[in-house]
Amino acid sequence: MIAKIHVTLKNGILDPQGKTVKHALENLGIANIAEVRMAKLITLRFGDISREEARACCEEACKKLLANPVIEEYSIEFADNEEMAG
Template identity: 50%
Template sequence: MLTAKVLITLKKSILDPQGNTIKRALNSMGYPEVADVRQGKMMEVKLNDMAREKAVAIVDEMCQKLLANPVIEEYSFELVED
């Protein structure tokens, strides 16, 4: 079985208020060394047996269509064998 580990982050040019809030919380909790926080999503997608090339194409399509919002987010993924 193949598992796709998909990482979805906001594009660098897009503000990340949630990450900023986490940064401020950490600073005020006694971690002044935290300079920046960006938040993103992670998804583990398990796929039934198929060829690796087909899996790459399918996961890319799923990211475009449902998992990520290509207008403001970018994604990357790797496939690992279970």
């Protein structure tokens, strides 16, 4: 069981890293991008547990460590047999 957790900045929260990347891309000649936002993808691989257990585990991990609820939000997707890197 693989869980993919996307941790993104909430709408309206300034993303200085994204702005820096946009600026760098412009300097490289890639100028038709309106906005860049950076986020994290955290892939968790579980052993042989149910999806409900995995979801509870992911929620706990996000609340305790992975996401800052003041400025970030997270979403969780599951895949059964997918590769970790994908």
